[in-house]
Amino acid sequence: MLLIAGGSLIAGAIGRKPAFAEDDAANGTPVAPDRLTAHPPKPMPALSFADAGGAVHTLADYVGKPVILHLWATWCPPCVTELPTLARLAPQLERDGVVVLAVSLDRSGAAKVAPFLARIGVTTLPPYYDPTAATAKALDEEALPVTVLIDRQGREVARRSGPVLWEAPGAEEALRRLLG
Structure with missing residues (x-):
């Protein structure tokens, strides 16, 4: 788990229940996408993040396309286990017009993350x-990984704080259903 204190992420335990509904969430057990719970669409906060070249992107840049926003870090063991499976699913989703945004919260940015991704084959x-x-703070999230499903209108329709089994049978179909 992690805490956000004074704008920084620090490792530690948090004293409140994570913000997701699955029974497995409390113990960090991964869930398949078909177990993600949709909720009524709600507005997303303004979010921004940089690409490898330093160009700033905003979530608003992707309105019109369904988006899977995935927050992770190299120092987060569930993130490291989960990320390669999301990477393997991403090409199929992208063929269907779904944008997969994997945003690292590592303080060192590209200097640490780019070599890490190369090393794990992502x-x-x-x-x-x-x-x-800032993305985690704006989403009021304190734990990683976090996945937010965003519809074509730029609204959150589902969220998972904790690992997802991206290679579970029916994952792609469940995500298409959730994203509309």
Whole structure:
């Protein structure tokens, strides 16, 4: 788990229940996408993050396309386990017009994340960075990984604080259903 204190991420335990509904969430057990719970669409906060070249992107840049926003870090064991499986699913989702944004919250940004992705063989996800963790703060999230499903209108329709089994049977179909 992690805490956000004074704008920085620090390792530690948090004293409140994570912000997701699955029974497995409390113990960090990964869930399949078909177990993600949709909720009525709600507005997303303004979010920004940088790409490998330092160009700033905003979530608003992707309105019109369904988006999977995935927050992770190299120092987060569940993130490290989960990210390669999301990377393997991403090309199929992208063929259907779904944008997969994997945003690292590592403070060192590209200097640390790019070599890490190369080392674990993740080549299908363009790296994005938010070394200030402003995205996690804006989403009121304190734990990683976090996945937010965003519809074509730029509204949140589902969220998972904790790992997802991206390679579970029916994952792609469940995500298409959730994203509309």
